[in-house]
Amino acid sequence: MKDVYDVTIIGGGPAGLYSAFYSGLREMKVKIIDVQPELGGKVRLYPEKVIWDVGGMPPTTGDEFRKQLIEQGLRFDPAVHLDTKVTSFDRLDDGSFVIYTDKDTHYSKSVIMAAGGGIITPQxxxxxxxxxxxxxxxxxxxxxxxxxxxxxxxxxxxxxxxxxxxxxxxxxxxxxxxxxxxxxxxxxxxxxxxxxxxxxxxxxxxxxxxxxxxxxxxxxxxxxxxxxxxxxxxxxxxxxxxxxxGYERDMELLQQKKEEIGVSDDGVILGGSDGTTGIPGLFAAGDLLRHDGKLNLIAGAFHDAANAVNQAKQYIEPDAMKYGMVSSHNDRFKDWNEKIKAQRNCTIC
CATH class of the missing domain: 3.50.50.60 (FAD/NAD(P)-binding domain)
Incomplete structure (x- = not known):
């Protein structure tokens, strides 16, 4: 019997990891597939560089930021398949997807493409x-x-x-x-x-x-x-x-369905600001997505990710709320919040 996930995220960088977190917040069964041996995306390439432009976060190195992204992205225990290249995918008659990789086959009700600039190899x-x-x-x-x-x-x-x-x-x-x-x-x-x-x-x-x-x-x-x-x-x-x-980009996966998805000549998805693409049930986030008002910052990737997840949630559950509840009002965080408060009170004492 095949194991079907609510959403499968292709790419484990900032957009992919935040998509996994936000999908968990929306109580979806999540899987991440990444061709790299580690999560973190392009941030892995700059471990010593200092990142200043993420709202509410003090300056931090790429390595520290990557670790925090991973901790947040894995909060709801998504399945993770690393060192795995997605070779192709098909949308089935029931609107779900079958995803083929160089190792095995995966099934999902929706897909979020968050592979950044594609498979990145330094020139x-x-x-x-x-x-x-x-x-x-x-x-x-x-x-x-x-x-x-x-x-x-x-x-x-x-x-x-x-x-x-x-x-x-x-x-x-x-x-x-x-x-x-x-x-x-x-x-x-x-x-x-x-x-x-x-x-x-x-x-x-x-x-x-x-x-x-x-x-x-x-x-x-x-x-x-x-x-x-x-x-x-x-x-x-x-x-x-x-x-x-610079970097060599492997965009073969998108080129297979270039016209259906809506892929530009330079290899990015020309989608909606809500993460939608030309294929129903297939959404995009991060550097791989271009839309009016696009912000090519990590903060923009987070915004894309939340939009894509909300669209995926409504795709598989049309009656679902349009947006997820903020964390301060979400019961999924209740126990964790109490533990954090208790730890802080203990430190103050």
Whole structure:
């Protein structure tokens, strides 16, 4: 006998985790499927970065924020399938869905697509032999800033992430170089201004052409660069290299039903502000969804998630309330609230 869930959420980032929490609040049977080995979505890639722009939350690192997201998202014990790629899905005659993965098959009354920008893989440095340094001093993300303390660091890339890393590392590294292909970096305005004010040595119109190992043969010691305005390649001595050239997106799942769902040429769902898509019972939230008034912030992902869940609830239970009750008035939190109050009273005593 097949086990049918009320809602299956494809994606375990901020939008997916908040969808799971809000679905539990609305007393739905929930499942999360994520291709990554861990929950957290793209936030996993920035464990050391400080997040300031989530309402009511003091500045916190990506790693701390991810842990809190997971704790909240798993509050109502959803089923979780990690390291699992959804390969296709079909809407059945009764309006429910069958979801095929690279491991097994799942059944659900509704589906919320919350896979962010798709399956995210950092774009690798297109230089011969670069892969042999990935276990030593070539990085596509930064797990710990302390590793770079006092070192000569080269950051390659002109987008938001590269600019952010150059700024974050500038007070920590001994010397920092920033190379990018265009005349100007294309990061957020305030971060680019901060970059220009700081000690970072910038090399516009420049690309990495070769990585040279040191005497041990294991680590990069010299980076060979070519610059549009310089006829001969030149070298920089480095201790660490950080490459942030963007991410490769796997949008195959959406492309299978591009016309039915309503997918743009650049691979996002052109849906309603309430999370609806061109397929009844299939909803979307987070970076994967574009609509009028869309806010591409984590706060916007939470808003999308709540809307998608409310729509899913009404899809499977047409007589259900349009919106879930706020947590302060929801009986599902009564016992937990009493425990929290008791703990605080004990601390005050």
């Amino acid at each position: 690798k440095l297109n230089v011969t032999g670069a892969d042999r340094f990935e276990l030593t001093n070539l990085h596509y993300t930064i797990q710990a800033l302390d590793r770079f303390k006092g070192k000569k660091v080269l950051v390659s890339g002109g987008g938001n992430a590269a600019v952010d890393w150059a700024n974050e590392l500038s007070p920590i590294a001994g010397e920092i170089f920033h190379v990018y292909r265009k005349e100007e970096p294309t990061g957020h305005e305030a971060e680019v201004a901060r970059l220009k004010r700081g000690p970072v040595q910038s090399f516009p119109c420049t690309r990495i052409t070769e990585l040279k190992a040191g005497s041990d043969g294991r680590k990069i010691a010299l980076v060979v660069l070519e610059r549009d305005c310089v006829t001969e390649p030149f070298e920089l001595e480095v201790d660490e290299v950080v490459v942030s050239h």
